Amino acid sequence: VNASERLERLFAERTGIDLGRGLKGAHLHQLVAARTAQLGLASVDAYVDALAKPGAQELARLIDAATVGLTWLFRDPDQLATVGLLFRDLLVRRPLDIWVAACSSGEDAYSVAMLAESAGREVNVLATDINSSFLGQAAEGLYSAWTCRSVPPEHLTRLLPRPDGRFQVRESVRNRVQFRRHNLMDAPPLPASGRGWDLVLCRNVLIYFYAQTAADTVDRLARALAPSGFLVLGANEMLKFGSGLLAVEPIGARHALRRLDTPRPAPPAPRPAPVAAAEPDVQELLTRANQRHTVGQLAEALKLYAQVLAIDPLCAEARMFLGIAHYKTGDALSASVALRAALFLEQDLWPAAFYLALSYEQLGNPNQAILEYRRVVQSAAHALPGRGEMVSQLEAWKPEVVQLARERSARARVAR
Numbered sequence: 001v002n003a004s005e006r007l008e009r010l011f012a013e014r015t016g017i018d019l020g021r022g023l024k025g026a027h028l029h030q031l032v033a034a035r036t037a038q039l040g041l042a043s044v045d046a047y048v049d050a051l052a053k054p055g056a057q058e059l060a061r062l063i064d065a066a067t068v069g070l071t072w073l074f075r076d077p078d079q080l081a082t083v084g085l086l087f088r089d090l091l092v093r094r095p096l097d098i099w100v101a102a103c104s105s106g107e108d109a110y111s112v113a114m115l116a117e118s119a120g121r122e123v124n125v126l127a128t129d130i131n132s133s134f135l136g137q138a139a140e141g142l143y144s145a146w147t148c149r150s151v152p153p154e155h156l157t158r159l160l161p162r163p164d165g166r167f168q169v170r171e172s173v174r175n176r177v178q179f180r181r182h183n184l185m186d187a188p189p190l191p192a193s194g195r196g197w198d199l200v201l202c203r204n205v206l207i208y209f210y211a212q213t214a215a216d217t218v219d220r221l222a223r224a225l226a227p228s229g230f231l232v233l234g235a236n237e238m239l240k241f242g243s244g245l246l247a248v249e250p251i252g253a254r255h256a257l258r259r260l261d262t263p264r265p266a267p268p269a270p271r272p273a274p275v276a277a278a279e280p281d282v283q284e285l286l287t288r289a290n291q292r293h294t295v296g297q298l299a300e301a302l303k304l305y306a307q308v309l310a311i312d313p314l315c316a317e318a319r320m321f322l323g324i325a326h327y328k329t330g331d332a333l334s335a336s337v338a339l340r341a342a343l344f345l346e347q348d349l350w351p352a353a354f355y356l357a358l359s360y361e362q363l364g365n366p367n368q369a370i371l372e373y374r375r376v377v378q379s380a381a382h383a384l385p386g387r388g389e390m391v392s393q394l395e396a397w398k399p400e401v402v403q404l405a406r407e408r409s410a411r412a413r414v415a416r
């Protein structure tokens, strides 16, 4: 094993980063050669030996040089809109504990804190990164006009212009955020409540990791979530790096990963049943089921879908939503049965094909999954039957789903 391979291995072991993927790999090798000479070491091998010593300061220096910190405020507005919906509808605790992992120079953390402030939500945000020099910039909260270019008009008052042309994040927002060094390879931090995080945002870092390390990291993040907590990864990372502990949930135009097996807040008291009620209308039952489904009351939703199907066994829509709800509870097998039935009844239900593909992947059947991803791409032009929030969320989510389905079936073609 030559010195450069040893360096790459050591780096991967300590940070998860695959130097081959980062833009900075070549630059790093130059830096290593320069540091070897500066420190008067005989060879790069000797430098790698020094790096590998426990607690070596040199390793922190190299990590600071090798990590890519590109980011800006409100980098992904659709995703932040999803976070806004979580604040409004699904995260009920007060105050909310939020962990922004791999925050670089702090922009993600401040974007979320601005959103919380405008939604009137009290939040404690812990923002972490492995790179100490990024964290120094983060704590200052001073940004160039370029970094602020995507901030929506309604949040501009949260930035104070300075004579040097930069902008300072207002104190009311800065007070909501704390910065700390943390390596994602280590055990996750915990909020003071000791209960786990209500929301973890970790964007655009897994893409630099080796695949297995990324999967292990998602698992650690999932375990750090509170009951009914959500994990939000970068748009392209969400479905690449799943975990058996998480369910994909469309929320707004994007999706979030909800921790499975988590008790939900008690449903609102049911309206009194009308006296001598007639057999409930199928559409009305389905609407009620979907309402439960959208707020994550999956057990209730499953019961209501079963009632719909008892009255109308050929309702493809109910079979599809039943399958999606099964998938979200972690029951990929029941999901696949219901979704296959839905597609048998109506072959162009692209969300059914998408969740069926996800279920097949969980069941260890990648070839069947690919066929379903293809079906998603082919049938995406078809409008979904029915109305309601569930359907409009899925429609809004469609471009992202189709893109992912396309990537996955293309990747499979290359692999063959």
Ligand SMILES: C[S@@+](CC[C@H](N)C(=O)[O-])C[C@H]1O[C@@H](n2cnc3c(N)ncnc32)[C@H](O)[C@@H]1O
Residues within 6 Å of the ligand: 014, 015, 016, 017, 067, 068, 069, 070, 071, 072, 075, 101, 102, 103, 104, 105, 108, 128, 129, 130, 131, 134, 182, 183, 184, 185, 202, 203, 204, 205, 208
């Ligand atoms: C491209 S930035 C992402 C910034 C921001 N989250 C965004 O999406 O715009 C990637 C960040 O991941 C950090 N990082 C890389 N490896 C890490 C690790 N093992 N633990 C914690 N942070 C890490 C880097 O220092 C860098 O700040």
